[in-house]
Amino acid sequence: MKFIIIGGDAAGMSAAMQIVRNSTGNEVITFERGSIYSYGQCGLPYAINGEVKSTEDLIARKPETFEEKYGIRTNTYHEVTKVDCEKKIVFGTNLQTGEAFEESYDRLLIASGASPVLPPWENKDLDGIFSLKTIPDAEAIMEYMNDDTKDVTLIGGGYISLEMAESLVSIGKRVSLIERGDQLAKIFDWDMAALIHTHAEEKGVQLHFGESVEGFEGDTTVETVLTDKGSHETDLVIAAIGVVPNTAFMDGTGVSKSINGAISVNRFMETSIKDIYAAGDCATQYHRIKQRDDHIPLGTHANKQGQIAGLNMIDQPKAFQGIVGTSILKFFDLTLGKTGLSEREAASLHLPYDSVTIESTHAAGYYADSRKDTMTLKLVYNPETLQLLGGQIIGKKGIDKRIDVLATALYHEMTTEQLLDLDLSYAPPYNSVWDPLQQAARKAKRRKA
Incomplete structure (x- = not known):
């Protein structure tokens, strides 16, 4: 054939x-x-700041x-x-x-x-305005950027903008981020996104919420970003709005x-x-x-x-088993993990839902400096059946482990009760006797009682 x-x-x-x-x-x-x-698109921000040595x-x-x-x-x-x-x-x-x-x-x-979305902004063809999806995109940004590139403006508050914010700050650029909504990382609920906002500002990223970009100004190269709220001087723009x-x-x-x-x-x-x-x-x-x-x-x-x-x-039947919406992102000192549904998504689907949020440590509370590396963990579940609907975890250590356990639990349609029955690994450097996921599940159980 x-x-x-x-x-x-x-x-x-x-x-x-x-x-x-x-x-x-x-x-x-x-x-x-x-x-x-066959290239790794997800590695592009790390090529721009040199974490990945070459786009090759x-x-x-x-x-x-x-x-x-x-x-x-x-x-x-x-x-x-x-x-x-x-x-x-x-x-x-x-x-x-x-x-x-x-x-x-x-x-x-x-x-x-x-392909990246680029609205019909005025003067969007000025030099210095980029999107980031391919290796040539990344190479064009790297070639354009030099020691005179001091101020970079990111448009959009999704994962690419967050990764690029960290990448650019790490090589000494001043970064501003314009988002027409009221939060970064819209896959997270607002209370969890607030943790991201605080961390971004601590790292020097200037956040501009509730602003819509209308166009750009400059002779041949971009010098100003125009929004419905004002203007922002810039040396380079990266648009990442979807x-x-x-x-x-x-x-x-x-x-x-x-x-x-x-x-x-x-x-x-x-x-x-x-x-x-x-x-x-x-x-x-x-x-x-x-x-x-x-x-x-x-x-x-x-x-x-x-x-x-x-x-x-080639007539060798195999079925795709579907997704549960799992993602993870490094953002400066934080790891952002999400799987399943947020409260916002559950509400839009008219599903009954409740949630619990806890603060915990990635290791036993008495072990070394684990108290410095806390995580915020949120479980979303059906209060009638206790079936898990999703989870969001933000912290410095141990996020990837928990988000993958939770993704597996969602795949198998487990309940908060069944989370408590899981035989998860424990040693003081890695966990408490009750894993943070199980601590959240216990809180959900007490709420139902």
């Missing part, structure tokens, strides 16, 4: 590798509109590796612009030559990813789309059109707690969905 894959990053190449490793005699062709295959370190495999070692035909700078689903042909443009191309397929995977799935080329095909234009897929990564699959940032993910499709574009999901798509494309 002849397989075409649109997109050369996590989902697309995970699928391609499954096809070549688990079948023989097939032709695999990939089209990527950029020049780089973020590349897992180069196109020639896929060609020479695995027999996958790679096409860089090839953008697919149209798909004829009846004739099974993809059409596009070679961005280097301007020439049109077309290629037939037996089965097609759409793994075209997502992404939109790259699915416009499928308009008119009849393929079903869902949240934010993401292509709707079933558990086998099949779209509404026969022999067309989708995976990664351009596709939906089934959320096990919400019990509906969602769109949470993360590399973990892209790799899993890509592998599953590849197997299903």
Whole structure:
């Protein structure tokens, strides 16, 4: 069979590798509109401040590796612009030559990813205004930034802005962050986000809430950010207000789309059109707690969905088991972990919910300086059934361990009562006799009683 894959990053190449490793005699062709295959997008902020020594370190495999070692035909700078689903042909443009191309397929995977949102701000084309999604984006920022770049403005309060705030402060830049809402990291409830705000300000990040960017001023390079509340002088701008799935080329095909234009897929990564699959940032993910499709574009999901798509494309059925919405972020001295639903999300879904919040230590209270490394842990649960709905943890140590335990508990639809029954590891340097998760579960139990 002849397989075409649109997109050369996590989902697309995970699928391609499954096809070549688990079948023989097939032709695999990939089209990527950029020049780089299989790289770690999440490492880009750490390349900018030098924590990652080179952007080359973020590349897992180069196109020639896929060609020479695995027999996958790679096409860089090839953008697919149209798909004829009846004739099974993809059409596009070679961005280097301007020439049109077309290629037939037996089965097609759409793994075209997502692109940063850039509103129609006035003068948004001035030099010094960037988004951050690809290695060329990061390299452009690094090339533009020099010793004269003193003030950097971040637009948006999501994870990329938080990571970039830390990255830029660590190399001596003054950082301002503009957010049109009232908090950073909107996946957290406001009471937890307040901890992030305090820490950001302690680290010198200037926060501007309730401001909407309207445009920019400068001769050829950006000098001022204009908002509905005033202006901010700046030497460089990074806009990170969200992404939109790259699915416009499928308009008119009849393929079903869902949240934010993401292509709707079933558990086998099949779209509404026969022999067309989708995976990664351009596709939906089934959320096990919400019990509906969602769109949470993360590399973990892209790799899993890509592998599953590849197997299903060669008739080796495997179902995607869904997500619970787990994420983690390093923000200066804090680790921010979240999984499942926040109170805000539970309310929007009209689910009965309650929550408990505790302060605890990552280790036994009497051990060394554990009191200096406290964590704030919040559990969201159904007060009627005690089923866990989600959790948020912010602190300096031990966050990753707890958020992963909680993610596992959510996957298995556990209750707060069942959290108490878990046999979790204990030694004074690592935990209390009752883990912080269990301490929160006990508080929920007392509340119900």
